[in-house]
Amino acid sequence: MASPTTGAFRQPRFPLLAQLLRSPGSAAAAVVAIGLIAAAFLVPPLMAQDPFAPGGAAIWEAFTPPVWMDGGSSTYLLGTDNQGRDMVASMLFGLRTSLVVGFLAVGIGLVLGVTLGLVAGFVGGVVDAVIMRLADIQLAYPALLLAMIISGAAGTVTGPQRSVSAAITIVVVSIGVSFWVQYARTVRSSVLVERDQDYVAAARITGRSSVAIMFTHILPNVMGPVLVIATINLAIAIITEATLSFLGIGIPLTQPSLGTIIRNGNSYLQSGEWWIVVWPCLLLIVFVIAINVLGDWMRDALNPRLKRRG
Amino acid sequence: MILYSLSRLAQALIVLVCISLIGFLLVSNLGDPLATLLPSDATQAQRDQLIQALNLNAGVVERFGLFLNDMVHGSFGISYRTHEPVSTLIAQRLPATVELALVSLAITVVLGVSGGVYCGVHAKSPVAKAIMFFSLAGVTLPTFVLGILLILVFSVNLGWLPSFGRGNVVALGDWWTTGFLTASGWRALVLPSITLAMFQVTFVLRMIRSQLLEIGQTDFVRFARARGLPPRSIWYVHALKNALVPVVTITGLQLGNIIAFSVVTESVFAWPGLGLLFLQSIQSADVPVISAYLILIGVIFIVINLLVELSYPLLDPRVLRRGT
Numbered sequence: 088m089a090s091p092t093t094g095a096f097r098q099p100r101f102p103l104l105a106q107l108l109r110s111p112g113s114a115a116a117a118v119v120a121i122g123l124i125a126a127a128f129l130v131p132p133l134m135a136q137d138p139f140a141p142g143g144a145a146i147w148e149a150f151t152p153p154v155w156m157d158g159g160s161s162t163y164l165l166g167t168d169n170q171g172r173d174m175v176a177s178m179l180f181g182l183r184t185s186l187v188v189g190f191l192a193v194g195i196g197l198v199l200g201v202t203l204g205l206v207a208g209f210v211g212g213v214v215d216a217v218i219m220r221l222a223d224i225q226l227a228y229p230a231l232l233l234a235m236i237i238s239g240a241a242g243t244v245t246g247p248q249r250s251v252s253a254a255i256t257i258v259v260v261s262i263g264v265s266f267w268v269q270y271a272r273t274v275r276s277s278v279l280v281e282r283d284q285d286y287v288a289a290a291r292i293t294g295r296s297s298v299a300i301m302f303t304h305i306l307p308n309v310m311g312p313v314l315v316i317a318t319i320n321l322a323i324a325i326i327t328e329a330t331l332s333f334l335g336i337g338i339p340l341t342q343p344s345l346g347t348i349i350r351n352g353n354s355y356l357q358s359g360e361w362w363i364v365v366w367p368c369l370l371l372i373v374f375v376i377a378i379n380v381l382g383d384w385m386r387d388a389l390n391p392r393l394k395r396r397g
Numbered sequence: 398m399i400l401y402s403l404s405r406l407a408q409a410l411i412v413l414v415c416i417s418l419i420g421f422l423l424v425s426n427l428g429d430p431l432a433t434l435l436p437s438d439a440t441q442a443q444r445d446q447l448i449q450a451l452n453l454n455a456g457v458v459e460r461f462g463l464f465l466n467d468m469v470h471g472s473f474g475i476s477y478r479t480h481e482p483v484s485t486l487i488a489q490r491l492p493a494t495v496e497l498a499l500v501s502l503a504i505t506v507v508l509g510v511s512g513g514v515y516c517g518v519h520a521k522s523p524v525a526k527a528i529m530f531f532s533l534a535g536v537t538l539p540t541f542v543l544g545i546l547l548i549l550v551f552s553v554n555l556g557w558l559p560s561f562g563r564g565n566v567v568a569l570g571d572w573w574t575t576g577f578l579t580a581s582g583w584r585a586l587v588l589p590s591i592t593l594a595m596f597q598v599t600f601v602l603r604m605i606r607s608q609l610l611e612i613g614q615t616d617f618v619r620f621a622r623a624r625g626l627p628p629r630s631i632w633y634v635h636a637l638k639n640a641l642v643p644v645v646t647i648t649g650l651q652l653g654n655i656i657a658f659s660v661v662t663e664s665v666f667a668w669p670g671l672g673l674l675f676l677q678s679i680q681s682a683d684v685p686v687i688s689a690y691l692i693l694i695g696v697i698f699i700v701i702n703l704l705v706e707l708s709y710p711l712l713d714p715r716v717l718r719r720g721t
Contacts, residue, residue, distance in 0.1 A: 224412075232657035239679040239687060240423060326539045333541050334664050336679050353545060357560070361549055368542045376537055 106388050113384035120377040123370075127182040138172040139180060139343050145171040150355075153362050166362040168348075169355060174366050177343055181367060182374070184344035188259055189324040193317050195263025200270025201313060205301045207271065208278025219275070222268045230265040234327050237261035238336045251342045258337050262327050269316050277309035311389040318382035322375045329371055345371050405706050409699045414465075416695035420688035421464045424474065425457070427684045434475060473689035478681045483689045486674060492574050493563055494659065494670030500586050501594035508594070509601030516602065517609025517640070518632050528602070535599030540658045544592040544665035551588060559585050561667035589666040593658055601648055608640035649705045656694055 107114055131137075148171040151163050165174040207218040225233070241257045281287060282305070290300050325345070331337030332346025333353070340347050345367055352364030430451060435443060448454055451474070455463070467473070473483035512532075516525040552560035564581030566574040576582025612618060613636065621631045660672030667673070671690065678686035 229653045229657060231661075232653045235657055235660060236691060239675070240691075330539060330541055330661055334661065334676055336676065349541070349545070356545065356549060357553060359553070361553070364545060365549070368545060371542060372538065375539075379537065 103388060107384070110384060113380060116377040116380035116384070119373065120381055123182060123374055123377070124186060127179050127186055130179050131176075131183055134176060137180075138170075138176050139341075150360050152360075165366050168352065168363045169360075174362060177348060178345075178367055178370050181343040181345045181348040182370065184255075184338065184342060185325050185328050185346070188255060188262070188328045188338070188344065189321050191259045192262035192324040192328075193266065193320045195260065196266025196320060197270055197313065197317055199264070200267035201274050201306070203267060204271035204274030205278055205306065208275040209282060209297060209301050209305070215275075218271065222271055225265070225268050228265070230262060230323055231327050231330060233265040234258070234261040234331055235334075235336065237264065238331055251339055254337070254339050255342070258328055258331055262324050262331075266320050266324075269320070270313060273312045273316060274309050277312065278305055281305045281308050315382055315386045315389060318378060318385055322378040322382070325371070325378075326375060402707055405703060409703045413696065413699055416692055416699075417465060417468060418461065420692045420695075421461050423688045423691075424464070424684050425460060427682070430475075430477070434477065434480060468692065473692075474685040476678075476683055476686050478678065478683040478686070483685050486686060487671065487689060487693070488572055490669060490671045490674045492566075493576075493668055494663070494672065496576060497586065497589055497593060497662070497668060497670060498655075498659065500590040501597065504590060504594040505597040505601055509598040510605060512598070513602040513605025513644075514609065514632075514637060516606040517613075520606070520610060529606070532599040532602055535595045536603075538595070540592060540596065540661045541665050543595055544588070544662060547588050547592060548665070558587050560588065563669060589662050589668050592665065593655075593662045596658055597648070597651065597655065600651060601644060604644045604647060605640055608644060609636055612636045612639050646705055649701055652698060652701050656697075 107117060145167075148160070148163070148167050150169065151160050151167040151171075152158050153164065153166040153174075156166075163173045163175075165178075167173055168177060203218050207215040228236075238257055238261045241261065278301075287300060287304060290304050295304075328337060328344060329346035329349065332344050333350045335350065338344045338347055340351060348367045349364055349371070352360075352367060355361075355363050430453070431444060431447060435447060471484050473487075475481070476483050476486055479486065512528055516528055519525050548560040551558045559581070562585060563576045564583075564585035565579040566576045566582060567578045568574050576586060609632070618631060618636055621635055622628075626635075656672075659670070660675060662668065663670045663672035664676055671693075674686065675690045677683070678690070
């Protein structure tokens with residue numbers, strides 16, 4: 088939105104990118120996170136064989152150790168699992184599912200939370216009191232416990248033999264719903280500040296509806312903190328998915344996700360095939376740390392109080 | 398104060414009834430108790446008897462009343478999976494969970510408080526910085542990944558500690574079993590309790606540190622210094638006393654995470670506690686057990702939250718004036 092006054096404070100074309108490059112740790116985290124996301128979405132479609140399709144993996148090559156160990160093969164850099172699937176390939180397939188779940192869950196939480204926060208802050212009164220009291224109650228139930236309960240309760244509705252898509256939907260919704268409180272609280276408090284600004288009064292005088300003012304005028308001004316929460320929530324969503332799937336109440340074993348791959352590999356922990364479980368654990372840790380570092384950096388970079396100082 | 402307490406108590410009761418209603422709706426709408434509890438060649442007389450025993454012919458309101466009545470008397474119906482009373486199942490599993498929770502609580506108090514005090518008092522020392530760095534790992538590592546890695550190192554590679562179960566347990570009376578009295582019981586407790594405590598230790602440690610750093614800047618600490626009190630008495634008597642109260646409150650609010658993490662820990666270590674029972678029940682759609690577990694968690698939650706809320710006015714009298 089270019090208004091005449093912004094010309095006076097002209098900034099570099101991509102101010103955030105320039106700022107990111109000035110912080111090496113955050114830049115490295117960004118490279119790792121974006122690289123892994125790109126690999127997870129771009130590489131699997133290019134593979135000749137889906138390792139999770141029936142007959143897609145060389146079962147006779149099962150339990151091949153990583154390349155630097157005795158019996159390792161240069162075809163399988165990190166080894167193969169109990170079905171002869173290449174660990175690199177199956178982790179990319181798994182990460183893709185985990186990312187889809189994560190993005191969808193964050194999306195649900197964001198839309199729900201931002202809408203409720205805007206309404207609570209803008210309308211006020213009883214509506215505000217009800218929404219915020221709900222938020223208070225839910226705040227006591229962390230995402231993992233809530234997702235466990237919803238996923239468990241929903242699992243009894245559909246029965247243990249539910250379809251893959253039903254299972255994914257349950258996981259996405261149960262994680263997503265547990266996220267709305269943070270967005271709602273943040274947006275509401277920003278709205279309370281923005282609501283009395285002159286530009287809102289001006290929009291009101293020109294006859295715009297409340298809904299239009301909320302979404303086109305106030306919303307862009309509160310998006311900064313929302314993006315930060317969304318980034319950190321992505322890490323929480325991916326950990327929660329992995330935990331639920333590891334416990335057997337998330338995504339079924341037939342669909343690769345980081346959680347199901349770790350659950351599968353965990354069966355071979357005692358027999359010495361450590362690589363089947365360690366690599367996906369490491370991938371999960373590295374990805375989550377990268378996203379968290381990125382989120383911390385964004386919090387500082389998007390904070391107007393810190394920006395003005397720079 | 399009395400009005401405040403009564404209104405909190407009333408709210409807690411309302412929430413309790415809501416949770417019971419959800420538990421009741423789960424049991425009354427999901428699954429078919431007749432198909433799961435009776436043998437396939439059951440006679441009509443046996444069916445009628447069970448219908449009578451479970452009050453299946455009564456109206457919804459009446460059944461909810463009976464459900465609440467049973468609940469107050471500690472009865473939650475019969476498990477679809479094992480055909481035992483749910484209360485018996487829960488009583489069998491409770492000791493394992495309680496002992497695991499107690500040991501991890503002890504670890505939390507000892508390591509979290511001492512580490513937090515050290516890092517708060519000697520904030521600039523290299524040791525404190527190292528502790529803070531490693532505490533980041535505790536915040537980031539998912540519980541189940543930590544458990545898997547501990548098993549890999551200490552059970553599989555080094556062979557020092559068992560990776561599953563409670564070891565040998567001793568029965569204390571009719572309704573309690575303990576692993577505290579045998580060496581194998583203690584050995585079995587090590588890895589699960591560390592796994593469960595990791596999050597709480599890092600949480601408490603970081604909280605106490607930041608509280609102490611903040612209190613170190615306040616006027617009363619500066620006055621104490623100006624009066625010439627020895628640093629030890631300033632930190633450990635005056636500052637720590639003020640730092641601990643909010644830490645206790647906020648840690649109480651982490652209860653939800655602790656319950657969730659205990660389910661995860663019990664699953665990783667095949668620990669025969671309530672969390673594992675909950676997971677097994679979900680996988681076999683054992684609705685009465687699931688419902689009883691949810692109600693039990695709800696009750697624990699309500700009681701702890703009520704205690705926390707009732708403690709607010711004692712810590713900060715301004716809460717009462719705000720009109721709640």
